[in-house]
Amino acid sequence: MATAGADLPRLRELNSLSVVRALRAHPAATVTELSQRTGLSRPAVDVIAQGLVTDGWASILEPGASSVVGRPARRYQFRAGAGHVLGVDVGVHKILALLSDLDGTIVHSVRHSVAADAGATERLAELDEVINACLTEAGKTPADIWGVAIAVTGAVDATGRTSFFTPLPGWKSVDLTAHLGGRFACPILVENDCKLAALAERWKGAAQDANDIVYVLGGMRTGAGLIIDGVLRRGFGGAAGEIGALKPIRWLQAPAHLQNCPGVPSTVGPDDAAAWVFNAARAGDKAARTAVNRYVKDLAVGTAALVLTLDPQVVVYGGGFSRSADLILDPLRREIHRLCLRTPEVRASTLGADAVALGALKLSLNEVDDRLFSAGLSAPVAPRRH
């Protein structure tokens, strides 16, 4: 009709994008398969696929010797190695960097310990070292990186800072975008650790089948991340999921039951007290069992507040304490069932200590995809920040 002529160049680009999408979703495909997946004709796909190889978006898998009948078809695959992204977890006790290709396959990781009381300057220097080590050891330069996402503890405001609150000493005014902006030309994202752990659980963890997820991070601090209708929710000002700040829902006091449990040897430091209590409870220690039960009762109040508010399909319990999910999940389920109108599934995290950094990786990958599929297809180069 009237607009069809004017839209033809755009249509060609859209057809190219649909081939890229079809390539991304599968390991490798022939022209026939791509034609079936996209609804485009075989000759059209043939032209588009060769163009994508020229531009660097796709590579050709030549047929192996295993094919015996007729001329085997060449296969195309998305060149996930065209670019890389960095996901970094800046935690209280550690900094962990993950480097992946555009498919999210991790090609390198570096983890350094950091003192809980390290100031902002010291923590930033350690962050720089971890990133440098990760790039150097993987044979990459900042120009190879298409996106960086950094996870921090505390809600992230509109300026990318944790100005509301953060337990990291001196971190409230740290501007990570500015700090890393000198080295990376690509977009640099900063996001809250609980939110990113939630994203990771849906990507590769315990809630891959769910669109409505309440993630609870259990540790010496208790936090939450929310996925609603498949989308990570930041809230209007970035402070969604911060219900832990409200005294009556008892998350502020919950971990103290473990830390102050009678019987913890004086040789065990405060950071290891909870692990000692979980082990003792597992071994049948009565005081330890009581402490765990009290922890779960308090944990359940805040969790029930989230469940009653959002009515999610799944609650995922992650964080350091989720290593002791065997002691926590059953009583947590019972309490939620007692307190709520409808009881969601309650599952333990399957990602362990890497969840937050994995979520950062996923955030960066999503942002790269948004740019690719909105800006249209040029040859793959590391995009600059706006």
Next chain:
Amino acid sequence: MATAGADLPRLRELNSLSVVRALRAHPAATVTELSQRTGLSRPAVDVIAQGLVTDGWASILEPGASSVVGRPARRYQFRAGAGHVLGVDVGVHKILALLSDLDGTIVHSVRHSVAADAGATERLAELDEVINACLTEAGKTPADIWGVAIAVTGAVDATGRTSFFTPLPGWKSVDLTAHLGGRFACPILVENDCKLAALAERWKGAAQDANDIVYVLGGMRTGAGLIIDGVLRRGFGGAAGEIGALKPIRWLQAPAHLQNCPGVPSTVGPDDAAAWVFNAARAGDKAARTAVNRYVKDLAVGTAALVLTLDPQVVVYGGGFSRSADLILDPLRREIHRLCLRTPEVRASTLGADAVALGALKLSLNEVDDRLFSAGLSAPVAPRRH
């Protein structure tokens, strides 16, 4: 390209849809204006618009005598009267039905009182009477109705029942879809009153500018409805917003401060006690002022739990008590500011007692639009339920 030919009939339909959309969004438009809005050529719009008139989707506004230069252009407008929808609020004390055209313009309304202790049979009979009166007085038959939405008190489960909990006597097993299905061939929706009031506030009320809204219904019961990213959230099983059921957030006890306020005359019934207390507080009565302050303090705890969880742009306070927003909003703002990390705007409802029925109307209109714009355009007839 390859698919363009095969997609042409679909393209024509899509172009028709875009003209219908352009018509719906504005009072009336010339072919030139529609061409500008849709990006389609004038000749194409001309053909499409005449087809829409033939099919009953649009009507022609012939130019009036006010045009003096040249031949004035005829204008097309969406025929909002092609169909009608019903929004009904089945409350504890009243049943209110609103009848509107497809633009949401209300053409008739009927309100009946109902006893708070009326059983399900009595309340259903009253509902039937209200609907009959509304249709008859407006000169409509059930065949003219394209959608019906009923608001009820209590979370609505997947079967359309309030099986989790409802304060309406004997209502838990009521199947409204079955009850009304004999009379109406169109879809019948059932939804929770607080959720629908939230929808109404965004449609025509206090939060038309916001996409992230926490709606709090204040009355002898306190409830919540959530709009996140512009979409009303039901939760996985329909029980989102039911945080009021959690004792520690103090909504269960909040209205009792008003009901049990010292000094309420024995002649004032329990349903009117709150109104008496608000008036007395306004007149300077000390006990009444204390009762209002205690109510707001408790109201604020649950509201803060929602704000800390979702970090909305706006909190709307509605329901019966919002008539006394002059006494409630300022202290509520102070408490939220004290308890939360980031403070949203707090506004009073502007819709009064019609909010819930208006929300039902909007839910039904949204559903009609979904059907229109997904199924494609045939002539406008009342659609049947699936």
